[in-house]
Amino acid sequence: MTPENEPTNFLYPFIDAKEDDPTSLLADLAASAQAKAAESAALRRITLEANTDLLNRAATELARRFLAGGRMFTFGNGGSCTDSTTLARLFARPPIGRPLPAWSLTADQAIITALGNDVGFELVFARQLIARARAGDIAVAMSTSGNSANLLAALAEARQRGLYTVGFAGYDGGAFAESPNVDACFIVRSQSVHRIQEAQALVGYRLWLATQEHINDHDLGAA
Template sequence: MRNEPGLDAGHEPTNFLYPFIDAQEHDRGSLLVDLAASAQAKAAESAALRRSTVESSAELLAKAAAEMAARFAAGGRLFTFGNGGSSTDATTLATLFARPPAGRALPAWSLTADEAILTALGNDVGFELVFARQLIARADSGDIAVAMSTSGSSADLTVALREARKRGMYVLGFAGYDGGTFATSPDVDACFIVHSQSVHRIQESQALLGYQLWSAVHEQGTEM
């Protein structure tokens, strides 16, 4: 179903993000000026949010990195997962650990990377279990789970985090808005919240948080 004019998939007005869409502007030069100004404003907003998010998360990043480094040193592995755009961010994070630009590779896998497994589990046992079932099959106590989400409340992620907790994993959540259910979940050891109402800005900041987390683990000098 098509969205209503001026509304996104969540029925939120978008003309404040893209005011030139509804503008009755026929001058190409003026339109290009508006486009440039919009892009510059979004870049500035993104940079400011990323900076403030990393600064406010510094203590939590250091604590999480220390725990992850200890688990990697003891033979632990990292499993990441998410839905939609967050699934690609989860895969990027796992790849950063497994095939880093510098330092030693660490065992990390994205649970969203194998479409055969995802579709088989979704068809056979239901989509809410696509990540939990993979953790049951692959994860052990001492491993690490990272769930990436903009809402922090997706059912399949919360079910997987509950399973991760049962298995003795160290559990991290990445969320936006107010953190959703991740923020208060007893199944989450560390929750990184990007306080924004924009999915785009949330995911941009989460990408930087993921890089900062990898960098902090790398600096721990983990020896495998």
């Protein structure tokens, strides 16, 4: 494959440029970083604005379930695996507010590899929910495509078991957006995986913050 056909050239055109002037190269690097930062900030702002009402509704339901003894289970593949683990840790070990019971279903390598080997990768999350989840809990699936078979299987299992289901997706929402097994679907409308995941991280943070606020309001009302 020739350099001009490299799939990353549209992201970083200066990498293969015949540029001998370091000052010019640094200027290109700075301009690229600034453009991506501006694009990311704009997308995050638009995504939050589009999901304001849904965030409040979902946070209200999460708070209600946590206060009733519910627990959260998060899951995803690849980069979304990391994001789902980060979200679970934010709920479980928050910088402020009440710690809430939340676990990532991707955290235990032994479980993931055993289920992948024994029953198939499509069921690595669904089978964990069968073993651990109960009615009143919360399932959060994070994806850029919204089409991952193992996430859809887990969401179907969660819905059947009485969990409140939350999906994070990019592009047009994929199968998440049309699934009756997703109670709340947060869609980041972008074609860039990088920008999608950056915006999803902020939406996840806002979901946690709004949930904490609803719980705090409940505690103040009960005092």
